[in-house]
Structure formats: structure tokens, C-alpha cells
Amino acid sequence: MATLSAHHVGLTVSDLEGALAFYRDVLDLTVVDRFSVGGEAFSDAVGLEEASADFAHLDADGVRIELVSYDPEAQSVPTTELNQPGAKHVSLSVDDLDAFYASLADDVSTISEPRTTESGTSILFLRDPGGNLIEILES
Template sequence: MDATAHHFGVTVTDLDRAVEFYRDVLGLEVLTRFSVGGEAFATGVGIEDARADFAHLDAGGARLELVEYTPEGEPRETPGLNQPGATHPGLSVDDLDAVYAGLPEDVETVSEPQTTESGTRIMFVRDPEGNLVELLEG
């Protein structure tokens, strides 16, 4: 098998708000929006009577897939990165300090830009749903 990246999915409760964040704050281009339902979809995702609205955004070498399910799943606490099953998209930017300085005031940041032991400059923000997003310089 020669698997390659197609997309990275993030489930949200408000697709329009999430698209606005990833498009307007992080600068990703919306490639397509669509809805899926029916028995095959519900069976495929293992959720009875599931329907979902999707947005695919261009994240460079892969797509970021935002998905809003109907019905919604059970509420969850916002996971930390050190919890099993935690996921986050990692997005590369040219100037992390400029991105940090230009973030709207309502965007929650975990920290200001940091340089790790490996020399990589990183910071984490949360999208409007509380999902972690890693921004890396490079």
C-alpha cells in the first residue's frame, strides 16, 4: 500500500464559524463545501441517521476537512495535546511573530511563539470550537 495524505478532519459544531476562522484568520482557501447523508454514510461513520456538512480547505500539501454532523455527538471537554486521541492540524507560516501580532483579540492562544530545543518556532491557538491548531515557522 502506498498511502498518501488526502485530508485531515476536524469535527466542529458550527461549520460557518469554523470556516470563517480558518479562512479569514489563518488564510486557508475554501476549495469546496458539500453535504452528505443517507444510509451508506450513516453506516460508514457508525452514527445512526447521520448527515454532515463539510468544507475542504487548501492547507498546502493536504486538505483540512471541517465537518459538522447532524445529529451532533455528545459534548466533550476540550482535550489537551497530551491526552490519547488528541489531534491537531499543523500549519506552516513564513513569519510566526507577524501571525501572532496580527491575530484577532478573540483568538485564544496557548502561548506566544516559542523556539523548541530542535530549533523549530511554534505556537498553538484554539479555533472557535476549542480545537488546537499548531502554527510552525518555516
């Protein structure tokens, strides 16, 4: 069997520019690439008739985060709760979670204030403009 290595973590968004601004400006990630893909081979590969998509890749300290906006856009998923099968989230770490939380703009939606779990990890979940969950943990 071939050896696999991680390439990126992908999130589908409905508003690429809004999501990109959030990940770049709020989370301070660096944009490393932007591109569009379409055509028959792409449509076949993703299993969507006449699909095309716009992509933005960002660097999160060596982990590539891919934001992708599809045409045609599908209906929203019914729920984004973490305990639902198929739920997803991206996790990023910071040195000082309380300082990060204090620096967030008032319009950034969080699930709660920072909390320390029984395992000793301090975490905070927030949502990007499209509702995707992002876990911020203290390293």
C-alpha cells in the first residue's frame, strides 16, 4: 500500500470572500494560493454534474486549510452540532487562549468562553461566517 501524508483540511463555504476575510483577518492565517477548477474531469471527480469551484488555501503553521465554494451550491446541512455523524471542525492552537478570546471582535460567534476540560485542555469553539466550527485550544 502507498504511504499517505496529509495535504490539507477542507471546508466548503457558501461565501468564499467572507470566509477568506475571517480566516485571514480574525485568525491571522496566511493566504498561500487561490484558484478555480471546473470541467468534466473535476465534475466527475467530485460527483457533481457541471461543477466548478473557487478555492483559497491558507497556512496555519504548516497545516494547509482549504476553503472551497462550489457552483452549483447545495442546500445547507441541517445541523452543525459536533455530536452529529459527519460533523467536522478545524482545530488551531494558541499560546494564550484567554488573550486570544479577549482579542476577538464582538461579532465573532463563540459557543462559550474558554473552558478547561477534565483532561486539562483549555478550549474554545467559535464559528466562521458560514457556521463551520473552529476549535481553538491552548498549547
